[in-house]
Amino acid sequence: MSSSGQGRRVGLISLGCPKNRVDSEQLLGRFLQQGYTLTPDPHQADLLVVNTCGFKADAEAESRAAIAEMAAVKARHPGQRLVVTGCLAQRYGNELAQQLPAIDVLVGSAQYERVIPLLEAQQVDGAALLQVEPVSARTVGPDPDQRILTTPAHTAYVKIAEGCNNSCSFCIIPQLRGRFRSRAPQEIEAEVRRLAAQGVVEIILVSQDTTLYGRDLAPRSSLAELLRRLVAIEGIAWIRLLYLYPTLITPELLQVMAGEEKILPYLDVPLQHAHSAVLSRMRRAERAEDIERLLQQIRQHLPHATLRTTFIVGFPGESDAEFAQLLTLVCQEWFDHVGVFTYSDEPGCSAYGLPDKVAGALAQTRQEQLLAAQQPISRRKLRQWVGKKIPVLVDRVAPEHAGLMVGRSMGQAPEIDGVVYINAGQPKPGTLLAVNITDSHEYDLVGHPAQLRLALPQSRRGSGKRVRR
16 A cells, blocks of 8 residues: 555545435545544644535635634745635635635545645645646546545435536536436445444435436436445445435336435435526426425325425515415425525526516515414424334433433434434434434434334345235
8 A cells, every 4th residue: 555645634524415425434534545644623633624515605704814814824834735625615616726825636526636746745745736727628537445434333324426417507516526327236236245244223314406317327227226236235224315306206216215225315405496486497307297296196105204395485586476386385394494685686597587686584584484484384293203213323422411312313414404303312323213202393303212222124125925004
């Protein structure tokens, strides 16, 4: 093994979505393979890395602030170097380096394997190296053998594809990440087997458009086929799916989810709106009737599934009547979790040129209205679990509540949904418990262990057994 970083310390800040987190974890693995050690203290680091997000204005501001903060640290420690990677670097390229001259190496999205070679080259000639190339020139390679998880040791995100083929008028991701490229199923399976071998029991599949997985491969594949491979991996108890674009949520996929105990009945479906005219302006494929049909289909196959969605309010031209239709959909109580964003007018997106911009104050009022409508619905849906016994994956001790552990139910994804507080015993993180639910709050549940642990689910492939939910 090469040891170009022997004795050197690296500190990394990762911003943005779970997909970016996976990139950061793989980059940390590459550093470790090259002899670097990791430090959480930027003042102790020889190398500072900021993996940025550039999706929206607030994400860009956060990324720029993090770069500026690390530049200030670098100014106090001669010899430190600053590397900036990710979507903000891809979006602005050399312009970003000119605005922030403390940057030594600038690398765009999906080019993380270039970071260490560029550092070695920069060490020789001393010049800042900027390597932001067109996203269309890239392929999706296998992940490095070593990956440093920044999640609890029993949970890991697995990125199954890169890029996006959708042309949503509000989104710049295709320009930053390129066309959709699926990873080979055998590479994903090998990664999940490595994670299972090191003690991971929950994997969370992510991409920009998870339901599109496999359709660009030769031979053609699908998300349903990938799931059939992954459920057979021993040691994996839960498989959670995020970013399921509604277009390709097929009956086959829903049947696989219903028939395999390891695949959680949890669907994260970003619908964005409910009015056909707004969806058309957003350049979304679905219309109001398609969304209604999809929700009914999900309930038919997975009647007790947890449904999460996100909406955008204040999109250009959104009228009172169009917003009212979105509010009506939310009030029909389809959803367990709802995220609501106000429209962000982003240069480079086609919606930037649309007329009839909605005032920011009105968009914020609509956001508050939608969240206020969903809040009692979420509370009622949580209350239905009181008095029942449910599986819970233990995550950690609750530092804010002495004697409590924190876990998550099947319907709670990490960091975006609520949690389950377990008020008796000290089960080890990563343990799958049966928990009697005794109380519910606005977002969280409370309970006590019904037994020490549950057996890991087994694949139902070929069993012929009916799965009980």
